[in-house]
Amino acid sequence: MAAHLPYEYIYLRYKKKFPHVWCPGCGIGIVMGSIIRAVDTMNWDMNDILLVSGIGCTSRMPVYLDFNTLHTTHGRALAFGTGAKLANPALKVIAVMGDGDALAIGGNHLIHSARRNIEITTIIVNNNNYGMTGGQFSPTTPPGTFTATTPYGMMEPGFDICSLAQGAGAVYVARGTVYHVMELDKLIAGALEKPGFSVVEVLAPCPTNFGRANRLGDAVKMMESLRDGTITQVQAEKLPPEERVGKTVRGVFLDREDSEGYTARYARLCEQAAGGVSGK
Amino acid sequence: MSGVPWGETRLVQGNEAVALGALAAGIDFFAGYPITPSTEVAEILAREMPLTGGKWIQMEDEIASVSAIIGASLAGARVLTATSGPGFSLMQEGLGYACMTEVPIVIVNVMRAGPSTGLPTQVSQGDVMQARWGTHGDHPVIALAPCSVEECFNLSIRAFNLAESFRTPVILLPDEIIGHMRERFTFPKQDELQVLPLSEPNVPVEWYEHYHQTASGVSPMARFGRGYRFHVTGLTHDVHGFPTRRIDEVVPKMNRLKQKITRRLDDLEQNEIHGVDESSVVVFAYGSVFRSAMAARDILAKKKKKIGVFRPVTIWPFPDRTVKEKLDNKDVIVVCELNQGQLIHEVERLTSDSVRVVPMQRYDGYGITPEQIVSKVMEVS
Known part of the structure; x- marks a missing residue:
């Protein structure tokens, strides 16, 4: 697309919808920037792009972007997206969700979308808590940390989003952070290129809620924690096990070439059915 | 059997007539989850729809089913789901979303005895008030109750037409006896049917308002992927679909939702x-x-x-x-x-x-x- 124009003139509903709702120091705007740059590399017609979300801070993103945009009910972005994609397979469907939206209330849709391998790029912004409602614990709140609903510390173990996505059948799984922005651009572009169900987990700070509840410092300090607390896969291989403790690994964990997307498979099924192939 | 047996006389089941009515109305997309006593609707469409390239999917639950048909409708499909009591309860949030966002969908709820799991294979009319007030907030509702196999077929078609004409969910409410009874029924000839085409806006892209104010309260709806880029949200929204809390936008929206039904009662009433x-x-x-x-x-x-x-x-x-x-x-x-x-x-x-x-x-x-x-x-x- 016309890359010589500043991105905001091409992709943002800049005249209508700003300023945005996110807090100072929030990571979601950075993820939006990465999505814009990754989409720009794809040379897609903006009329073909559907950005779908659920409910929460991350899910407010669609209103700012000049695609077809669908802000749905809590947890259901992938179910709405599945309907839209199957009804019109020409649509390029991108789902953006927070950790609570994608893994708690929407967890069932996440694993079944992965199992079906529906052609949707799923971006999960993981800030370890429910920001919009005031910082309650989510399925990715680390054990022992404090939130509005874990005043004595989180007692439940969390989900590993990337392991969950791989186990459920996603064909592209990656993790990045909002500190490592250029890397994130590439991870998201890799997901967009995939004709199947792809998942990118993005670690992001929530200084207003999670950061304050756990005395993690200001937004800059939390960004530095992303820098210091994460390592690449190459670094992980080199580090002795005792030094890897507490570090989160970034990178592409799965990139399968052998799996056909749901709508492609469905089209073949229709051809077979019309040709008289039936179980009965 | 394949497709609608136009003009033929058959022994037909109520649920089967609902499914065939949907095919007659030109259904493009079905999403559902198995539940007694509605399952025949899904089964028949699973057999018929792929033959003509129609989209059929069994989702992971009823919440996903109603969500999928709303997404599909926005992407340009004529959509249906079929369920029964407990599944209908799970669909209530999605139903309210479709009312608020004015997306045409049809939900068949074959009424069985509740509350809860109740008597899953037995009849009731216990969901009449759930159909009216099951989702939260003030909202418009259209619900039709067939009393015969013939009416299952005809009201199934009518439900699609009303959903399109009013840009709102329509609920078809057969009770279990009607869904499972069999009667002799002569299908109409194809040219005897009236099926409304899906609406399309006829204005330039830059003039398009997704919720344009009209005399009837209903405006033609663009679909995703056809050049009109618009925003849809369950948040209370302005004429473009963007969230608003302005009183001078919230009140007209809520009034229009109500009045698009009350101003056209003659088109809806049938006794x-x-x-x-x-x-x-x-x-x-x-x-x-x-x-x-x-x-x-x-x-x-x-x-x-x-x-x-x-x-x-x-x-x-x-x-x-x-x-x-x-x-x-x-x-x-x-x-x-x-x-x-x-x-x-x-x-x-x-x-x-x-x-x-x-x-x-x-x-x-x-x-x-x-x-x-x-x-x-x-x-x-």
Whole structure:
């Protein structure tokens, strides 16, 4: 697309919808920037792009972007997206969700979308808590940390989003952070290129809620924690096990070439059915 | 069998007629989750739709099903899901979303006995109020209650047309007896049917308003992927679809949601009325109970006792005007329902104290028999 124009003139509903709702120091705007740059590399017609979300801070993103945009009910972005994609397979469907939206209330849709391998790029912004409602614990709140609903510390173990996505059948799984922005651009572009169900987990700070509840410092300090607390896969291989403790690994964990997307498979099924192939 | 057997006479089941009605109306997309006693609708469409490239998907639950059909409708498909009581409960949030975002969808809810798992294979009319008020907040609702296989077919088509015409969800509410009974039915010829095309905006992209204010309250709806880029949200929104909290935008939106139904009641109202003007005693019944009411009327006629029978076909919006006009001068109205009293409150609301409104209710999982209605009428008149 016309890359010589500043991105905001091409992709943002800049005249209508700003300023945005996110807090100072929030990571979601950075993820939006990465999505814009990754989409720009794809040379897609903006009329073909559907950005779908659920409910929460991350899910407010669609209103700012000049695609077809669908802000749905809590947890259901992938179910709405599945309907839209199957009804019109020409649509390029991108789902953006927070950790609570994608893994708690929407967890069932996440694993079944992965199992079906529906052609949707799923971006999960993981800030370890429910920001919009005031910082309650989510399925990715680390054990022992404090939130509005874990005043004595989180007692439940969390989900590993990337392991969950791989186990459920996603064909592209990656993790990045909002500190490592250029890397994130590439991870998201890799997901967009995939004709199947792809998942990118993005670690992001929530200084207003999670950061304050756990005395993690200001937004800059939390960004530095992303820098210091994460390592690449190459670094992980080199580090002795005792030094890897507490570090989160970034990178592409799965990139399968052998799996056909749901709508492609469905089209073949229709051809077979019309040709008289039936179980009965 | 393949497709709609246009012009042929067959022995057809109610749920089958619903599915074939959907095919006749040009359904493009079905999403559902198995549940008794509605499953035949999904099964028949699973067999038929892929043959012509229609999209059919079994989702992971009913929440996903209703969400998928809303997404598909926005992407340009004519959509349906089919469920029953507990599944209908799970769909309520999505139903409200479709009301708020004005997305045409059709939901078939074959009513079984509740609450909760209840009597899964047995009949009730317990979801009448759930259909009206199941989702939160003020909202418009259209619900149709068929009483025969023929009507399952015709109202299935009508449901799609109304959803498109009013840009709102339409609920088809057969009870289990109607869904599972079989009757001889002659399908119409294809050219006898009227199916509304899906609306398309006819304005330049930059002029398009997703919720344009019109006299009827309904404006043509663009679909994703056809050049009109718009925003859809369940948040209260302005004419473009963007969230708003401005009073001068919130109130018109809410008023329009209500008025697009109330301004066109004539397009929605459908009743079947037998001998009401000539009788001082009227039986009010709908769905399968109506059939017993008509049989009771015949039995009573042989005993030289005259009764009228009033059946709303469209149960929501309730036919206020006609009920008031036709029933407010009667001595006795026997309201027969397969529940502990749901539409009886509407009849009571619309009639004066001088009219005796008598309940005849059954909620044990079985239908009301003609004999029960006969003895109730003899007892109260």
